[in-house]
Amino acid sequence: MRSGIHPESRPVVFRDRAADALFLTRSTATAAQSIEWEDGNTYPLIDVEISSASHPFYTGTARVMDTAGRVERFERRYGHPAVSRH
Template structure:
């Protein structure tokens, strides 16, 4: 590796706002916000909307899709297929 061309990796706290869970990991992302971790050290803080703690694939929960409403909306907009024949 050539020196001086790679970003600096350092400990960063990622906080999932949906699940109210925080992860301490290494990253190159920059943040102006900070948080004091359980060990008393202050780390940069990055808020994320979704992580493995709140993602439906990892949690096993799924969202209910309103397919009936989608079909009705499609039929209202474009008409029934039987009416066109």
């Protein structure tokens, strides 16, 4: 990498407010708050609303869309669709 053109990357703690989880990773984001981590060092703290700890897809609570059931319900209500004959 060329020097002077990339932002500085450093360890930052992200706090997921929904799951009350903490993640230590590298980031270029700036923060006004700081927190003492498990290793005794102080790192910048950034609050996020959602992360892999609280996102429905990653936690396994995502709802699966049942398109087959919707089609069957439509056909029960309105009958089978007209078949085009050539």
